[in-house]
Amino acid sequence: MARRLPPLNALRAFEAAGRNLSFSKAANELNVTPAAVSHQIKGLEEHLGTALFRRGPRRLLLTDAGQRLLPGVRQAFAGLAEALGELDEARDGDFLTISVVPSLASKWLLPRMDRFRRAQPDMEVRFDATSHVVDFAQETDVDLALRHGTGDYPGLEVERLTGGTLLPVCSPKLLEGPYPLKTPDDLRHHTLLHVPWEACCPTDPDWSDWLKTAGVTGIDPDRGSRFNHSSYAVQAAVEGQGVALADEVLISDDLAAGRLVCPFGTGASGATPFAYYLVYPPQKAKLERVRAFRDWLMDEIRTYEATLKKQAEDTAA
The missing domain is CATH 3.40.190.10 (Periplasmic binding protein-like II)
Known part of the structure; x- marks a missing residue:
């Protein structure tokens, strides 16, 4: 008889906490509270009937059971990510979904999107203008995101855009x-x-x-x-x-x-220590629609930064 699997969210919390050896860092990565991570871990330990973590003198440590479980869980999530990537490739390749901070969308990105549409006339683009930090593992339809923060986004490809x-x-x-x-x-x-x-x-x-x-x-x-x-x-x-x-x-x-x-x-x-960043899961990087938008966006950023530099030089002169 097949063993009943633990809840997926509990396994995600365990993988993040085990990789970071920190409930706080795992919580930041998963966009939840440390208490929520702790609750998921406790539930997983009860499900498995064994402790997965122990408190060391200065940091969180995995128990022997946790050390045995972590590689398999990480491999399982990697396989799931690969399967989702293959599904992405199989779906309509001219469909791009972008999560973006509302203010950046309205004041900078959207006024420039006409140039992207001229470069990619057959690509359909959908915007999710939100301050919500997208969870790519859960919201698999989102291809990439433009975020405002410090650039600390574990597990994602991160490229600084501008700001500060x-x-x-x-x-x-x-x-x-x-x-x-x-x-x-x-x-x-x-x-x-x-x-x-x-x-x-x-x-x-x-x-x-x-x-x-x-x-x-x-x-x-x-x-x-x-x-x-x-x-x-x-x-x-x-x-x-x-x-x-x-x-x-x-x-x-x-x-x-x-x-x-x-x-x-x-x-x-x-x-300010905060800036705008382009982020996306590694498995999305090989998608043609993601590469096309990323390359166009970085060209726009270079043009924008060059314009700012020239304006500063003209003002100084």
Whole structure:
């Protein structure tokens, strides 16, 4: 009689925890809480009737049973990934699904997608604009994702795109009027537009950090309007509703079109450890549709970065 297999989620939690020797790292990889990983491991141990982990003096360790089980589980998941890859190749090769952060989608990617469609006229593209971190093991229809974070995505192919520079921006109309915005101290007369950062980027700089770096005192850094996506804050700035602190990639087109300006110059930027990344499972890398989009995207990034460099040189001159 065949033995009843444990739940797949429990095996995934065990594989991630065994490979990382950390419930916290496994939780981050699986986009769940450490408590959820611990619960899955406990259930698996009860199912198997044996302990799989033990606490060492400084780290988590596998028991003898865990060491015996881990290679087989990893091999099983590798075989499953390979089978799914073969299924991907068998399905319509001109169908691409992209998961992308909403603000990057609306403010940078979509305005450039017409060039991709001209290069790949027969390829159908579907977008999943979401802040949700896609789980490629569960959402196998997603080919690749554009994420905002530190680039730490275990088990995935990771390529840095751009980002890491925050700039205060506003509508040109705020440079005039009763309280013209000329120096950082003038911000006391204007509305600050905020985007509370998501859990993936809890230490990204905000107005409090920027004002402190600029040496500005006497301004409440928490006052103003709040938005759940950066693109909304940027649009509010375009409409003259205040001053936004936004990643340069999200405001580049509006700056070039004159809809936004940097009231204190591009030298008044703030650095952030977070950037935008292209990520995808290794088994997806051989798919023609993924290679075509990846190559086009990296060309667009090179063009964008070159434009920024030239603008900086022209400004310095």
